[in-house]
Amino acid sequence: MLTAYDFISASIAQEAGVDIILVGDSAANTVLGYATTREVSVEEMLVLTRAVRRGAPGLPVVGDLPFGSYEEEDALAVRTAFAFRRAGADIVKLEGAGPMLDRVRAICAAGIPVMGHVGLLPQGAESSADLRARGRTAAEGIAIVEDAVALERAGVSLLVVEAVPAAVADAITSCVEVPVIGIGAGPSVDGQVLVYPDMLGLTPGSVPRFVRKYAELRTEWARALRAYGGDVRSRTFPSAAEQYGMSDDERLEFGLRLTAIQSGVRPRPVLPAQSS
Secondary structure (H helix, E strand, C coil): ECCCHHHHHHHHHHHHHCCCCEEEEHHHHHHCCCCHHHHHHHHHHHHHHHHHHHHHCCCEEEEECCCCCCCCCCHHHHHHHHHHHHHHCCCCEEECCCHHHHHHHHHHHHHCEEEEEEEHHHCCCCHHHCCCCCCCCCHEEEEEEEHHHHHHCCCEEEEEEECCCCHHHHHHHHHCCEEEEEEEECCCCCCEECCHHHHHCCCCCCCCCCCCCCCCHHHHHHHHHHHHHHHHHHHCCCCHHHHCCCCCCHHHHHHHHHHHHHCCCCCCCCCCCCCC
């Protein structure tokens, strides 16, 4: 599983054999430049979801319900979930258990599959200091396992487990039957998810410790832009092969008409040949 936020990233994910796409609220940081995921709106997420759906028509798409769009009441959660379904999402994702169990039940009762999310819950983070691993004490680890079990009983079809010790993820995988997707949760889960700008080396600065970089595309992207700028300034771009031409006759006619325009005289219309 991989995030995608637009037509191109989704189409490449499908081409590369990704199994499932998450239109993650991480787009708040990676695409829209917000400081936290709590700032992205439903409308912004729906635009991204529609683009991803067009880019990957053959893949399951998960739409991440943004902060403030489902927590308050069941009716709000269902309305938001339906908006994501209309935008092309096959599944919607929400964070947490506890009061969110009722939201899961309501959305499932409306016929929309739900992906749960336990462990680190980024929407609950008010600052970067809150983005830390969870479940590193026995009590906290057991609470996360209990949340995962409760979410399965409430009806979720999949679970994301984020930033927990491998032992906690192992326990969740052994206690539930739905597929478990890990992000910073060890290797024994059923699948893995990463934020694609992180794993492609596009994200500036540091990335979470669970990210493996498979490329350094930010460096290559910047190199290409610098090369483009140099070619433009030196007028070596575009080359003759990158331009469009005219036939000799059309170029001559163009020159005559241009001379007439430049001298302020309207060119006479070209009349069709008269038959005798």
